[in-house]
Amino acid sequence: MERFLDQFFNLEVMARYLPDVAAGFVVTIQLALSVIVTGLLLGLLLAVIRAFQIRPVNWLIILFVDLYRALPPLVILIIFYFGLPFIGITMSAFVIAWIVLASVLAAFAEEIYWAGITSVNKGQWEAARSTGLGFTGTLFYVVIPQAIRMTIPPLTNRTIAITKNTALASVVTVEEMLTVAQTSLAYAANTSPLTMAAIGYLLIFFPLTMASRWVETRYAWKR
Amino acid sequence: MDMLDWEVIKFSFFNADSLREIYPLLLSGWGMTIKLCLAVVPLGFLFGVFLATLHSFRVPGINGFLVVFVDFFRSIPPLVLLIYVTYGLPFFGWDVPPFAAVLVAFTFNSGSYYGEIVRAGIESIPAGQMEAARSTGLSRIQAMIYVILPQALRNVAPDLTSNTIELIKATSIASVVALPELLRMGRVAQGLVYNATPLIAVAAIYLLMLWPMVRLLSRLERRMMSAR
Amino acid sequence: MAHAHDIASKFVVEAYDIHKSFGDFEALKGVNLTVAPQELVFIIGPSGSGKSTMLRCCNLLEQPSRGQVKITGEEITSRGVDINEVRQRIGMVFQQFNLYPHMSALGNVSLALRKVKKMARSEAEDRAHAALKRVGLADKAGNHPTELSGGQQQRVAIARAIAMEPDVILFDEPTSALDPELVGSVLEVMRELRESGMTMVVVSHEMRFARDAADRVIFMDGGLIVEEGTPERIFTDPRSDRLKSFLHSVTGH
Numbered sequence: 001m002e003r004f005l006d007q008f009f010n011l012e013v014m015a016r017y018l019p020d021v022a023a024g025f026v027v028t029i030q031l032a033l034s035v036i037v038t039g040l041l042l043g044l045l046l047a048v049i050r051a052f053q054i055r056p057v058n059w060l061i062i063l064f065v066d067l068y069r070a071l072p073p074l075v076i077l078i079i080f081y082f083g084l085p086f087i088g089i090t091m092s093a094f095v096i097a098w099i100v101l102a103s104v105l106a107a108f109a110e111e112i113y114w115a116g117i118t119s120v121n122k123g124q125w126e127a128a129r130s131t132g133l134g135f136t137g138t139l140f141y142v143v144i145p146q147a148i149r150m151t152i153p154p155l156t157n158r159t160i161a162i163t164k165n166t167a168l169a170s171v172v173t174v175e176e177m178l179t180v181a182q183t184s185l186a187y188a189a190n191t192s193p194l195t196m197a198a199i200g201y202l203l204i205f206f207p208l209t210m211a212s213r214w215v216e217t218r219y220a221w222k223r
Numbered sequence: 224m225d226m227l228d229w230e231v232i233k234f235s236f237f238n239a240d241s242l243r244e245i246y247p248l249l250l251s252g253w254g255m256t257i258k259l260c261l262a263v264v265p266l267g268f269l270f271g272v273f274l275a276t277l278h279s280f281r282v283p284g285i286n287g288f289l290v291v292f293v294d295f296f297r298s299i300p301p302l303v304l305l306i307y308v309t310y311g312l313p314f315f316g317w318d319v320p321p322f323a324a325v326l327v328a329f330t331f332n333s334g335s336y337y338g339e340i341v342r343a344g345i346e347s348i349p350a351g352q353m354e355a356a357r358s359t360g361l362s363r364i365q366a367m368i369y370v371i372l373p374q375a376l377r378n379v380a381p382d383l384t385s386n387t388i389e390l391i392k393a394t395s396i397a398s399v400v401a402l403p404e405l406l407r408m409g410r411v412a413q414g415l416v417y418n419a420t421p422l423i424a425v426a427a428i429y430l431l432m433l434w435p436m437v438r439l440l441s442r443l444e445r446r447m448m449s450a451r
Numbered sequence: 452m453a454h455a456h457d458i459a460s461k462f463v464v465e466a467y468d469i470h471k472s473f474g475d476f477e478a479l480k481g482v483n484l485t486v487a488p489q490e491l492v493f494i495i496g497p498s499g500s501g502k503s504t505m506l507r508c509c510n511l512l513e514q515p516s517r518g519q520v521k522i523t524g525e526e527i528t529s530r531g532v533d534i535n536e537v538r539q540r541i542g543m544v545f546q547q548f549n550l551y552p553h554m555s556a557l558g559n560v561s562l563a564l565r566k567v568k569k570m571a572r573s574e575a576e577d578r579a580h581a582a583l584k585r586v587g588l589a590d591k592a593g594n595h596p597t598e599l600s601g602g603q604q605q606r607v608a609i610a611r612a613i614a615m616e617p618d619v620i621l622f623d624e625p626t627s628a629l630d631p632e633l634v635g636s637v638l639e640v641m642r643e644l645r646e647s648g649m650t651m652v653v654v655s656h657e658m659r660f661a662r663d664a665a666d667r668v669i670f671m672d673g674g675l676i677v678e679e680g681t682p683e684r685i686f687t688d689p690r691s692d693r694l695k696s697f698l699h700s701v702t703g704h
């Protein structure tokens with residue numbers, strides 16, 4: 001037991017690396033927030049464009065969504081990070097992680113928004129159009145507000161799952177929490193920095209996961 | 224503009240010579256990925272069914288623990304869990320082979336997700352089903368296996384499919400702890416030929432495996448929506 | 452349907468001083484019920500009077516808070532009783548049928564024969580076919596519940612109960628979820644069962660069936676038995692005000 005505590009919860013080691021891990025924590029938060037905001041907005045934008053039912057555009061959107069649903073985010077991340085320099089494109093690791101994860105979230109979010117939009121009763125469209133509201137007006141004032149409600153639970157779950165993937169950014173050397181923890185682990189020959197990172201992730205995601213349970217009962221998406 | 228020269232792109236991403244050189248590596252990595260999936264999908268699924276079944280029995284005191292357990296593993300990024308198991312346990316002198324470490328980490332992680340899905344499925348079945356089964360003398364476990372679960376799993380088939388896709392994708396994370404699976408071998412190959420063709424090939428193989436599943440999922444989801 | 456247990460006691464069902472509370476609410480406040488072999492006991496009463504709860508206490512789908520239940524003389528409320536063994540001998544038919552939607556009629560009827568009575572599949576299916584035939588659904592064995600009418604579904608549910616050859620069958624409003632024109636077929640099957648000597652406890656609002664077929668009618672209200680007697684007596688000579696007003700409300704004057 002003593003050995004366990006010494007190896008995994010070594011307070012002295014933790015104190016030493018706390019500032020580093022805390023800095024990583026901040027980067028993780030920055031990355032997570034950037035991904036969430038841009039991903040959710042881009043997803044909504046795609047769903048709205050899809051609602052206009054322009055054939056070739058829709059195919060492109062479906063292709064984008066399918067690709068991002070079928071490919072592991074880590075594979076995409078690595079292709080961007082190691083592949084783009086071959087053709088002379090270089091971006092900071094943070095920006096690459098941001099773009100990739102935001103695109104993944106956008107793809108999933110688009111599917112969820114789209115499912116929400118199509119699930120709104122046809123009568124709602126007809127009622128709104130009959131009052132003289134145009135297509136765009138109906139979409140924005142009548143359909144989307146109803147759709148959003150039922151998309152909230154699946155969107156919450158998906159957002160949490162994808163935002164957790166910020167840890168993957170460690171593979172492409174973004175100085176986020178896991179990277180810092182791993183470096184510290186190597187220096188200290190002790191697992192405690194990793195424990196700190198784990199606690200950091202729990203601090204962010206445990207309340208969110210709990211909240212998603214509440215959201216699920218509150219906005220129950222009954223199929 | 225000349226940096227986006229087609230010849231350069233072709234050389235860096237679609238290099239047939241490179242592919243010829245390293246394809247055995249990719250095939251062996253693919254084999255390992257399939258082996259990993261064949262182990263981790265059933266394990267995670269069964270663990271999830273176990274968690275959900277236990278939850279449905281409403282044993283006092285257990286359910287609160289189960290919720291925390293499941294949310295814990297849904298809150299920790301699988302990569303963190305994996306690194307913890309891989310680099311943490313050896314400090315105890317427990318030498319965990321990478322495959323076992325990956326198995327442990329993914330069983331707990333995916334089991335928690337599967338568990339939540341199956342739980343929702345079980346809760347979607349009217350209480351009368353359990354009562355009818357019990358009234359004929361079936362035990363709680365028997366009623367679960369023969370009456371409740373077959374219906375519950377069918378009701379959540381899209382979510383189960385979706386989670387399975389996510390799990391298969393997540394196995395690529397095992398590359399980080401040097402398990403020689405598809406992505407790992409792709410990166411090894413990339414180091415050999417010094418261009419990105421192996422990575423594109425890796426992506427193509429994942430597409431080959433998962434695109435049909437993604438399409439199937441879309442169909443399942445649409446069917447469920449219209450069946451409401 | 453002669454069982455070794457029948458000889459042990461002169462009653463098939465005995466329930467003494469049954470209490471049942473849900474939190475602070477007392478749904479049953481001390482109910483006694485005895486059912487003799489081949490008897491059909493009919494339970495009536497207003498909504499919320501505890502009829503279903505009483506029935507469900509007889510096969511321990513609800514655990515009574517207090518009191519004792521015996522089936523063919525064996526006390527099932529005591530510790531250490533194998534409730535699954537006991538439930539084979541107590542059939543139950545539900546208002547909502549509760550058929551298993553993922554199984555055919557035959558699968559519904561044979562499941563417990565195979566898994567509880569441990570019969571071989573062929574033997575179980577022979578018996579299930581016989582039970583389906585008894586309820587007039589020999590030709591529906593392969594159909595799934597969604598392909599059957601409500602009346603047919605409820606008859607499959609009855610077949611599921613009788614296939615186990617129970618000592619008694621409990622019916623909880625077996626016709627309440629049915630369209631009026633489908634009620635007759637289910638009552639017909641119940642009548643046939645009664646004539647074959649099955650012991651039955653029936654909660655229902657089918658007063659006409661009670662008059663024709665019941666040996667005894669029990670009127671419950673507020674978690675208690677208020678009156679009981681022959682159908683004749685209960686329907687033509689109600690004594691308590693509560694029974695009078697209840698009969699008044701159901702016959703709709």
Ligand SMILES: Nc1ncnc2c1ncn2[C@@H]1O[C@H](COP(=O)(O)OP(=O)(O)OP(=O)(O)O)[C@@H](O)[C@H]1O
Nearest residue numbers: 473476477478496497498499500501502503504505
């Ligand atoms: N599981 C439960 N939890 C809380 N209260 C319950 C439960 N089951 C029954 N009750 C309450 O116990 C009382 C008796 O219910 P019961 O279902 O036995 O009535 P009933 O006579 O069968 O009525 P109905 O004719 O409507 O079926 C009701 O007030 C009901 O609300």
Ligand SMILES: [Mg+2]
Nearest residue numbers: 502503504624
């Ligand atoms: Mg009732």
